[in-house]
Amino acid sequence: MMNIFLETYGCQMNVADSELVASILSRDGLFVVDNIDQADVIIFNTCSVRQHAENRVIGRINQELSRKRQNPKLLIGVIGCMAQRLGKEISQIIPAVDFVVGTDQYEFLPEIINKTLETHVFSYKTVSDNSQVYNELHPIHQGKFNAFVTIMRGCNNFCSYCIVPYTRGRERSRPVADIISEITRAGDKGFKDITLLGQNVNSYRNAEVNFAELLRRVNNIENISRIRFITSHPKDLSDEVIEVMAESDKVCEHLHLALQSGDDDILRRMNRGYTADHFRMIVGKLRKNIPDISITTDVIAGFPGENQAQFERTRQIMQELEFDYAFTYKYSPREGTVAATFPDQVSETERLVRLKELIKIQEKITLKKYQQQIGKIKEIYVExxxxxxxxxxxxxxxxxxxxxxxxxxEAIGRFIRVRITDATGWTLRGESL
Ligand code: SF4
Incomplete structure (x- = not known):
């Protein structure tokens, strides 16, 4: 029996991919273990979103080299976005890496591991395959109560700051029957809170089924209680999806919708495909149709060319729309993306100043939003x-x-009605009823 230790970096998509990889490995008698000391093979599932993310993994692999010196049979592999982006170059950066497998080639992992064990010669497989959806595989969900179910892979949007379309290829959607069967199985195992996952879930399409219809069908699955989905793109969020969200009892009253900027010129340079007013209109529709909805967002400070007036528009729209929470980032140039080549980069100091301003604005709004919950009765899924x-x-x-x-x-794993009695910036406190 061969033990594999999987270490995952980056977004929820990578976490879901690690669950998929665990399933692929187990079919061939390779088992994922929790303790790195028991590992025959260490696999790093990597993220490329920022250079910092790649540097972090390189640092981690270097830390494990002493383990490899003590046990020369130990294999180290790299998978995920960094594997896809750099391919065999990784062996030049870290010669101790034994194999590299890209995001569309995970089905070959057992073969590559076995071959490398025999030969101890570096091998890699990183060809992109824009039809790969990993059909009929059953990911081994790691959480206890929440399961993330990938419904689509890849992205066609090419936002000018983002590396994802280059590392994860073009959009393709999983067949409906496969998604339904994975969710039903997850429900049987006790996962009651299901998150549908994709880089741009709103453009899901498989034969005649669009994302709204998929949501309707998932809502009909009996043995689950809550449905969420990430990530939504404002340009593709249709009225039909908003209607289905409003009428489907299991679809939760929460949407993460990335704004990125409140200025139309900056949004154009980001290649986002919507204007600030379009975004306002969607938020208005969501709040009209789903009165208790919480909306969270992402915002970038100091995108190339952003002047003070344009930054001011972002501040204004955040104050106007009052998101429940905002993940705020300072722009970070990513090699290989269009925005990294823009000549008018904002200085690092100014990006940081703007980021701090956005954080300050959002902290106040989040506290206000959370304090508005005091006195309300909420159903809590206790984890x-x-x-x-x-x-x-x-x-x-x-x-x-x-x-x-x-x-x-006794409360863990149950849905409990709670009256909210207090709120801090991030957490609500309450008493069960
Ligand atoms: S929608 Fe834009 S930001 Fe999101 S993954 Fe695609 S290119 Fe990246």
Missing amino acids: NFSRKNKSEVSGKSRDYKITVFPGGE
Whole structure:
């Protein structure tokens, strides 16, 4: 029996891919273990979104080289976006790496591992395959209560700052029957909160089924209780999807919708395909049709060419739309993307100043939004004990707010009605009813 230790970096898509990889490996008698000391093979599932993410993995692999010196039979492999982007170049950066496998070639992992074990010669397989959806594989979900189910892979959008279309290829959607069967199986195993996953879920299409119709069908699956989805693109979020969200009892009242900038010229240079007013219109529709919806977003500070007036428009729209939470980033040039070649880069100091301003604005809004929850009754899916106090438990509301309340072991894994009594910037506190 061969033991594999899988270490995952980056976004939820990578976490889901690691679950898929665990399933592919187990079919060939290769088992994922939790303890790196038991590993015959260490695989790093990597992220390329920023240079920093790649540097971090390189640092981690270097840390493990002493282990390899002590045990020359130990293999080290690299998979994921960095494997796809750099291919065999990785062996020049870190000669101790034994194999590299790209995002569309995971089905070959057992073969490559076995071959490398025999020969101890570096091997790689990183050809992109824009038809690969990993049909009829059953990912081994790692969480206890929440399962992430990939419905599509790749992206066609080429936002000018993003490396994903170059590392994950073009959009392709998984067959509906395969998705339904994976979710039903996850529900049988006790995963009641399902997140549909893709780089741009709103453009899901398989034969006649679009994303709205897929949501309807998933909503009909009996043994699950909550449905979420990430990531949505504002240009593709249709009225039909908003209607289905409003009428489907299991689809949660939460949407993550990346704004990125409040200025139309910057949005154009980002190649986002919508204007600030279009974004406002969608938020208006969402709030009209789903009154309790919480909306979270991503915003970039200091994109190339962003002047003070344009930055001001981003500040204004954040104050106007009052997101429940915003993930704010300072722009970081990514080699291989169009925006990295723009000559008018904003200085690092200015990017940081703008980022701090956005964080300050959002902190106030988030606190206000959370305090507005006091007195409300929410259904909490309890996932664990509170990290700070073992006489309390913690879970998420339908609108994706972490909520802590007094409770014990018996509450974990259950849906409990809670009255909200207090709020900090990130967490709600309450009492069970
Ligand atoms: S939609 Fe844009 S930001 Fe999102 S993955 Fe595709 S290219 Fe990247």
